[in-house]
Amino acid sequence: MKRYILYSILLVFVCGIRSSFAQTREHRDHWYIPDFVVAQYAGSIGFVSAGVGYDIFSKKGSLDFLLGVVPGFTGSTALETFTFKFNAMPIRIRVNPDVAIHPLNTGVYFCYTFGKEYSSDLPGWYPDGYYWWSEAVRVNLFIGGDVRFVTHAFRKPKKFTAYYEIGTNEIKLVSYIQNKHALNIWNILHAGVGVRYMFKHQ
Amino acid sequence: MNYPKISGRYIFRKVYRLCILMIAGACSVFEYHPYETMLDDSEKNLNSRAIKTIQENVSDPDTLTIIAIGDSQRFYDELKDFVKSANQQKADFVILNGDISDFGLKDEYQWVDEIMQTLNKPYIGVIGNHDLSGNGEKIYTKMYGPLNTSFIVNGFKFILLNTNSREYAFSSSVPDLNWLNAELNTHDFHRAIVVSHVPPYDSDFNPDLEVSYANTLSQSGRVAMSLHAHRHTFEYGQPYQDGTDYLVATSMNERMYLVIRLYGHQYTFTKIFY
Numbered sequence: 001m002k003r004y005i006l007y008s009i010l011l012v013f014v015c016g017i018r019s020s021f022a023q024t025r026e027h028r029d030h031w032y033i034p035d036f037v038v039a040q041y042a043g044s045i046g047f048v049s050a051g052v053g054y055d056i057f058s059k060k061g062s063l064d065f066l067l068g069v070v071p072g073f074t075g076s077t078a079l080e081t082f083t084f085k086f087n088a089m090p091i092r093i094r095v096n097p098d099v100a101i102h103p104l105n106t107g108v109y110f111c112y113t114f115g116k117e118y119s120s121d122l123p124g125w126y127p128d129g130y131y132w133w134s135e136a137v138r139v140n141l142f143i144g145g146d147v148r149f150v151t152h153a154f155r156k157p158k159k160f161t162a163y164y165e166i167g168t169n170e171i172k173l174v175s176y177i178q179n180k181h182a183l184n185i186w187n188i189l190h191a192g193v194g195v196r197y198m199f200k201h202q
Numbered sequence: 203m204n205y206p207k208i209s210g211r212y213i214f215r216k217v218y219r220l221c222i223l224m225i226a227g228a229c230s231v232f233e234y235h236p237y238e239t240m241l242d243d244s245e246k247n248l249n250s251r252a253i254k255t256i257q258e259n260v261s262d263p264d265t266l267t268i269i270a271i272g273d274s275q276r277f278y279d280e281l282k283d284f285v286k287s288a289n290q291q292k293a294d295f296v297i298l299n300g301d302i303s304d305f306g307l308k309d310e311y312q313w314v315d316e317i318m319q320t321l322n323k324p325y326i327g328v329i330g331n332h333d334l335s336g337n338g339e340k341i342y343t344k345m346y347g348p349l350n351t352s353f354i355v356n357g358f359k360f361i362l363l364n365t366n367s368r369e370y371a372f373s374s375s376v377p378d379l380n381w382l383n384a385e386l387n388t389h390d391f392h393r394a395i396v397v398s399h400v401p402p403y404d405s406d407f408n409p410d411l412e413v414s415y416a417n418t419l420s421q422s423g424r425v426a427m428s429l430h431a432h433r434h435t436f437e438y439g440q441p442y443q444d445g446t447d448y449l450v451a452t453s454m455n456e457r458m459y460l461v462i463r464l465y466g467h468q469y470t471f472t473k474i475f476y
Contacts, residue, residue, distance in 0.1 A: 041232070042232035042233060042234055043232075043233075044233045044234070044235060044236055045235070046234060046235065047234045068235075070234045070235050070238055074234060074238070074240055075239075075240030075241075076234060076235070076238040076239045076240040077237075077238075077239045077337055077340055079234075079235045079237060079238065081235065098209060099213060113235070113237065118237070118336065123371065125368060125371050125372060126368065131335065133305060135237075135335060135336050138236055147213055149213045149214065151211050151213075151214045152209075152211060153211050153214060160214065162213075166231070169236060171236070171304075171305045171307070172236070172307070172309065174276075175276055175278070175304070175310065175313075178276060178277075178278075178279075179276070179277070179278035179279045180279070181278075181279045181282065182278030182279045182281065182282045182313070182317060183278055183313060186231070187309070187313060188309075189231060190231060190232070190233035191231045191232055191233075192232070
């Protein structure tokens, strides 16, 4: 039941954004209207995730808010997440009027997993400090890159960003740091790819 | 200005194709979640497959030699060295007595199994408290099998018991002493070795069940030893002075393991440092 509520919220979330961008002409100055919608595959926050985001620091960075799901058909137990991502894009290479590349992005994202079985705080029957990590929250660091482009495939020119990220989380990182012989860096890395549709800036 | 001629549509098509390729490739780097639980068939039912191999290959009909270790959690370098050392030992199988993983991640279970598969003998995985973190119980069950289980080799019955009471808020069913009692009352074995991660005198064992556990073992009259890990240090003795020996294997960072030889009503053990 909880799962369906979450899926419904996700749907309303995306539909709400669609209708809000339909009105962007009148409301384009409102700060709370996101700059883009985003969809991502993998990246340790879900099989697919979707959400909204904002350009910050004169488009040298972005903030993303994502809801992610791992559905049962993947063979895994179903999981639902909320992710807050900060992405810095310091280097911008303009290829032509329609295409720009950010070759080296970096950032951090916090992924919260829904469900009382994934505790944020240790339940009362554990002594203080029994386990030092949270089950519910993962802290991820990543590097990546993206390409921003205007496509004329639609009736009006539309602006997209396609990105990839490769990173790890704090508990996999500590495992690697202590075991550099038995583990190699690829053991702890996870990757994600995604698309941002920048509907505000036509 | 002279820009290279790359159209948006061209990149759109390239990126689209790349995405499809990556998703279809299902490369393991595309993790969905640290607590994801999907496994290949080759990674499933490791214990029942190991038991089959043990029963088919046991050489000496009178003695059985086992290697006992525990707490491989986040000690992968040390575990690799253990395998190198254990491969020099003549033994029928290895018991990894809980805390296989540290955070209950599928990745960790796989890292440990990958190292343990380089052993030249089978190994049995037992559930530990850390293995129950996150979706660890689901992964353990898929990968190794039931949390409580038993098997018989050469008349010796190995009873694997989940004693991680604290992970179940000290529920009265962990450890399941009714099940244990039934296992100890079958007539198909000669001596029993009760294998579990948390020893009964540890604060993570349900204190209401401590005495019942000890009594269940001593009253059976056929228990060779109660074998544990969890305490990250070697312990040996009869804490209840009831004739039952309790033996605790170290964690892997102690760089020590136990070689236990079982024969008739007796056993000997050796500490091996590596």
